[in-house]
Amino acid sequence: MLYFDHCASTPPYEEVVQTMLEVMKSVYANPSSLHREGTQADKLIERSRTLLSEQLQTGSGNWIFTSGGTESNNMAIKGAARQYAARGKHLITTQIEHASVYEAFAQLEEEGFRVTYLPVDHTGHVNVEQLEKALTDETILVSVMHVNNEIGTIQPIEQIGRLLKRFPRIMFHVDAVQSISKQPIKVSEWGIDLLTGSAHKLRGPRGVGFLYVREGVVLHPLLSGGSQENGYRAGTQNVPAIVGSAKALRMSMERMEERERRLSDLKRQLIQHIKGISELALNGAEPCASHIVHFSYPGMKPEVVIHMLEQHGIMASTKSACSSKDDKPSRVLLALSASREHATSGVRISLGDEHTEKDIDALAAALVDIVKQLKPLERRLT
Known part of the structure; x- marks a missing residue:
């Protein structure tokens, strides 16, 4: 075959499979528990966050572990829009985003937000000048994917980030699910506030994603019920998958x-x-x-x-x-x-x-x- x-999905590294198996066997305590075994599980999660920061050179900021790219995109877009709605209710994205982005914006329109869906040219690329013209005093979020998941076009994220640095009240979200470990990404240098990734696109396990949240940015949580993931995502973390995703990222980046x-x-x-x-x-x-x-x-x-x-x-x-x-x-x-x-x-x-x-x-x-x-x-x- x-x-x-x-x-759609990648075959996991054998080393990742073995690591996850070892963690499943030996580190099964709830990472929120206060006893020694729980502390051990929590330390593995924090080490995984550190590894993501090191590999993607994000420096300060939070990495939130989720169930995948779809949840990470929804958390970033809805979380930012709802958190900063008092600043304005205008949002910008493109016509060619992944469904988890495109439909998240459609839902926000039902909540009273106004969304501009930027067109692309016949080759599938966004025009930065058109984006600049679309900005208003009410704009609070711009979301543009790095690599299109269908046709593979690479968007001018660096140029967009440079533009948006002139507008510090506007959050910049990038769906990097198809680009992490495949294309260079300079998160801090490009002014990215929120970055989405998914482990099973880079030879890690399915069912785990990650979201970078720049220091100083606050999101309205999608899930409530616990303080896990810095309060952004309630629920017991999947420790083996998180550890496996961090290992897969390191191996893929190398x-x-x-x-x-x-x-x-x-x-x-x-x-x-x-x-x-x-x-x-x-x-x-x-x-x-x-x-x-x-x-x-x-x-x-x-x-x-x-x-x-x-x-x-x-x-x-x-x-x-x-x-x-x-x-x-x-x-x-x-x-x-x-x-x-x-x-x-x-x-x-x-x-x-x-x-x-x-x-x-x-x-x-x-x-x-x-x-x-x-x-x-x-x-x-x-």
Whole structure:
């Protein structure tokens, strides 16, 4: 089997699995308990926070452990908006955010907040000048993802952060779920107040995410009932998963530069193959993450392509995993001014550590065979 769905989830490092198993066996006390065993569990959590700060060079500030990227995004966006609503009720995001961001803003609109959804150009990038023009005296939060989870475009986070430093009353949130350990991130230098990550996107366990909260920033908690996670997230922490996520982050960060070079080469190889298949159309453009290739097959349902790839022993996806089971056009592709036919036929290939040139050639050969089989059926299967 060839697994090309790393944007949805990644295979955990064996070392992470073993570490979590050891923690589950030996450190099972509640980290909020006052006895020695509870203190030991709490120390593991605090060491994990320190490791995140060291690896991502965030310096002072809090790392909050959550259940994943979706909860972290909701905590950052709703928490900041509700906490600072007295300053103003205008929020800014983009049209191509992950559903956990996009729908969080939609919920805040129902609470009386006004949201500006910035457009992107045909390549999938935000214009910083347009963002500046959208700012008002009532703006309290700007949320822009670093790497788009569907087409892989890299947003100008550094330039946005530089702009927002002139407006200290505005919080800057970045969804970095698809970029941590894959793209350089300079949290403090770029003026990021809130940063979201997810362990299972970087070869850690599912069910654990993390949220950086800059020192001095206060969030309105989503959950109440306990003082865990500095009062931001009530509930007993998942110590083995937290420790595993910190270890996975360290291991992934150590491999980042080498991974970027290798995956960039594999991506170029795959793109050349796809360009040779006239029925397929690539989506997005540079700057773009090295681990994502996205294309459309206009006139064909993407799930047909996905299932035929599976028959070749290849696993891929359509949209983000959170939205892959609905048959609506891709909101991201529509934002790029794609036609409905184009936007309903997207396929995402996401690369990982295990892939080789041979794997790319096998994927390309499968695509050629699939298109050959489907060509007579185009538009009859839409």
